[in-house]
Amino acid sequence: xxxxxxxxKRYRDGAGHLTxxxxxxxxxNPGEFVLILGRSGSGKSTLxxxxxxxxxxxxxxxxxxxxxxxxxxxxxxxxxxxxxxGFIFQFSGLIPTLTAFDxxxxxxxxxxxxxxxxxxxxxxxxxxxxxxxxxxxxxxLSGGELKRVAIARSLINDPSVILADEPTGDLDVNTEKTIMxxxxxxxxxxxxxxxxxxxxxxxxxxxxxxxxxxxILSEVTDNSGTQEPGLSGRNFVSKPAVM
Amino acid sequence: xxPLKFSDLVIQSIxxxxxxNIATIxxxxxxxxxxxxxxxxxxxxxxxxxxxxxxxxxxxxxxxQDSALSGEAVLLTGKPSTFVFASSxxxxxxxMEGVEKAAPQxxxxxxxxxxxxxxxxxxxxxxxxxxxTIQPWLISELGRPLRRGEVVVGSGFTSEAGSVLTFYGKNxxxxxxxxxxxxxxDESAFIMLDDAYSMAAASSSDAIAPxxxxxxxxxxxxxxxxxxxxxxxxxxxxxxxxxGTHPVTLNYIASKVNSQLSATTQVLVSITAAVTLVSFPFxxxxxxxxxxxxxxxxxLLRAMxxxxxxxxxxxxxxxLAIAAAxxxxxxxxxxxxxxxxEPLIIGSLQMPFLWPPLGSLLVQVTITxxxxxxxxxxxxxxxxxxxxxxxxxxxxxxGER
Numbered sequence: 014x015x016x017x018x019x020x021x022k023r024y025r026d027g028a029g030h031l032t033x034x035x036x037x038x039x040x041x042n043p044g045e046f047v048l049i050l051g052r053s054g055s056g057k058s059t060l061x062x063x064x065x066x067x068x069x070x071x072x073x074x075x076x077x078x079x080x081x082x083x084x085x086x087x088x089x090x091x092x093x094x095x096x097x098x099g100f101i102f103q104f105s106g107l108i109p110t111l112t113a114f115d116x117x118x119x120x121x122x123x124x125x126x127x128x129x130x131x132x133x134x135x136x137x138x139x140x141x142x143x144x145x146x147x148x149x150x151x152x153x154l155s156g157g158e159l160k161r162v163a164i165a166r167s168l169i170n171d172p173s174v175i176l177a178d179e180p181t182g183d184l185d186v187n188t189e190k191t192i193m194x195x196x197x198x199x200x201x202x203x204x205x206x207x208x209x210x211x212x213x214x215x216x217x218x219x220x221x222x223x224x225x226x227x228x229i230l231s232e233v234t235d236n237s238g239t240q241e242p243g244l245s246g247r248n249f250v251s252k253p254a255v256m
Numbered sequence: 257x258x259p260l261k262f263s264d265l266v267i268q269s270i271x272x273x274x275x276x277n278i279a280t281i282x283x284x285x286x287x288x289x290x291x292x293x294x295x296x297x298x299x300x301x302x303x304x305x306x307x308x309x310x311x312x313x314x315x316x317x318x319x320x321q322d323s324a325l326s327g328e329a330v331l332l333t334g335k336p337s338t339f340v341f342a343s344s345x346x347x348x349x350x351x352m353e354g355v356e357k358a359a360p361q362x363x364x365x366x367x368x369x370x371x372x373x374x375x376x377x378x379x380x381x382x383x384x385x386x387x388x389t390i391q392p393w394l395i396s397e398l399g400r401p402l403r404r405g406e407v408v409v410g411s412g413f414t415s416e417a418g419s420v421l422t423f424y425g426k427n428x429x430x431x432x433x434x435x436x437x438x439x440x441x442d443e444s445a446f447i448m449l450d451d452a453y454s455m456a457a458a459s460s461s462d463a464i465a466p467x468x469x470x471x472x473x474x475x476x477x478x479x480x481x482x483x484x485x486x487x488x489x490x491x492x493x494x495x496x497x498x499x500g501t502h503p504v505t506l507n508y509i510a511s512k513v514n515s516q517l518s519a520t521t522q523v524l525v526s527i528t529a530a531v532t533l534v535s536f537p538f539x540x541x542x543x544x545x546x547x548x549x550x551x552x553x554x555x556l557l558r559a560m561x562x563x564x565x566x567x568x569x570x571x572x573x574x575x576l577a578i579a580a581a582x583x584x585x586x587x588x589x590x591x592x593x594x595x596x597x598e599p600l601i602i603g604s605l606q607m608p609f610l611w612p613p614l615g616s617l618l619v620q621v622t623i624t625x626x627x628x629x630x631x632x633x634x635x636x637x638x639x640x641x642x643x644x645x646x647x648x649x650x651x652x653x654x655g656e657r
Binding site: 058059062065067068087088091092094095096100102106108109110111114115118119120121122123124127128130131134135147166170 | 257258259260261262264265268269271272552553556557558559560561562563564565566647648649650652653
């Protein structure tokens with residue numbers, strides 16, 4: 014479970030500061046598919062990076078499986094990122110001089126189980142329809158294939174949570190649908206998904222939808238059927254009807 | 257499929273920037289090449305002097321004052337020369353306190369392109385009774401002393417045992433060949449003192465040009481000092497008490513060679529220092545550029561679980577690998593060039609030279625490569641620290657724009 018308690022983040026902006034995230038409270042339960050909606054610059058990516066231990070909040074705490082993430086030493090946070098979290102970014106982020114297989118294997122360098130991961134990488138890439146592309150370089154892959162390799166990479170260490178930042182942002186509608194099906198499939202296999210996007214149409218894939226505006230988070234939809242509230246924000250907006 | 261290794265990550269990163277890597281490697285080639293060349297010349301000369309003086313077997317060599325330069329040239333490079341002083345010098349030296357043995361030698365430069373001579377070489381006549389430098393070698397290698405009409409040649413001669421050499425119209429049979437020393441004796445031929453005198457006496461009729469040497473004249477006195485005696489003091493005493501003499505010791509020769517080499521080594525050291533000073537900011541800049549270009553990639557590694565230490569290690573390893581490659585190439589190329597052009601280099605510098613011992617050479621090669629690696633590592637240190645401290649998500653997002 015990931016829980017953010019009153020986290021805020023400010024960035025220097027000229028002489029003053031710009032508040033990207035304001036006192037956000039959110040709880041993400043195991044196995045949930047959580048979508049965070051917001052326009053460009055709304056603070057949704059900053060929020061995701063704080064939940065994933067990539068950006069340290071100026072205020073508040075992020076608790077991951079009972080551990081206060083930012084109270085941990087770098088080595089421990091890195092270990093959590095390596096073993097329990099998988100990241101998918103808008104761009105594929107593949108290393109151009111490594112093959113698809115080697116790109117998927119990169120996170121295994123940090124989990125300490127490269128031999129197991131080698132078998133796993135072949136399996137995941139094959140299940141994503143990339144069995145023939147194991148030795149292809151990123152320049153030889155299509156946009157959809159690049160994205161699937163990036164998703165495969167996020168799964169290689171078998172993390173419990175996948176954090177996805179605009180994973181379909183640069184894809185056409187058909188490819189977007191394919192990629193979202195893959196992500197939903199991953200969720201159905203028991204992994205928690207936290208995804209940020211500007212595209213409200215993707216809400217239908219998720220259990221809960223949150224909206225971020227000017228750094229303030231509000232829950233919009235809860236399709237999960239659970240009674241437990243998923244958030245409490247300072248400027249909480251009451252739940253609207255299901256979209 | 258083979259699991260990915262840390263080295264694969266480093267190698268793939270190096271592959272992405274071939275031109276900049278070549279530029280950096282060239283810097284390291286120059287740095288290590290000049291460093292190794294400096295050691296090669298200094299170490300080779302030092303080794304040659306040590307081996308040569310040891311082979312010579314004398315603690316002090318006394319030459320005529322007015323032929324000091326010619327005498328030193330005979331000793332260091334084997335440049336043929338003829339000079340003499342009175343043999344009474346040898347008697348005076350032999351009587352001095354601290355002198356255990358004193359053996360005379362006579363130096364005769366032979367003629368070039370003359371029917372009477374095999375070629376222009378340095379002929380050295382030694383006294384078989386008093387000699388303590390050539391005779392021991394002859395006994396151990398030939399199992400007998402040298403006979404009249406025989407010659408022992410230095411390693412620079414192509415003649416083999418049994419062949420005949422002609423000097424001033426007189427034939428000498430080659431009895432053996434000395435091991436290389438890098439000094440003048442490699443280009444010298446050794447005969448018995450009486451043969452030298454009789455050859456000189458007959459030269460007016462047997463040779464194109466006569467040798468102006470008469471019995472009772474000698475060119476040098478080789479001295480072995482008594483155990484515990486101070487060689488430098490004895491050399492100084494000889495200079496003070498026997499006018500017209502020029503004593504030479506190992507220290508003197510070593511400092512002479514060093515001063516001879518100093519101009520060359522200064523140039524080489526200056527080149528090394530200049531290249532290092534110019535290259536260091538260049539290499540630091542390249543490391544910074546590479547680290548900046550890799551910001552997103554490094555940030556992605558952080559997102560995937562890399563620790564700060566891993567990022568530091570990755571950036572540093574790339575710089576170290578390039579430095580090591582440059583260092584290896586540098587020592588390889590300079591070693592090959594020095595090996596191929598050794599005669600030309602040594603000939604133009606007019607200095608004694610003997611390849612430094614293999615062990616010492618390997619140590620120097622290792623040190624040279626380590627210096628290159630240290631310079632490369634130092635240049636990449638700040639970029640490596642900066643990269644390890646970058647804000648991962650910020651770097652990833654900046655890379656997306």
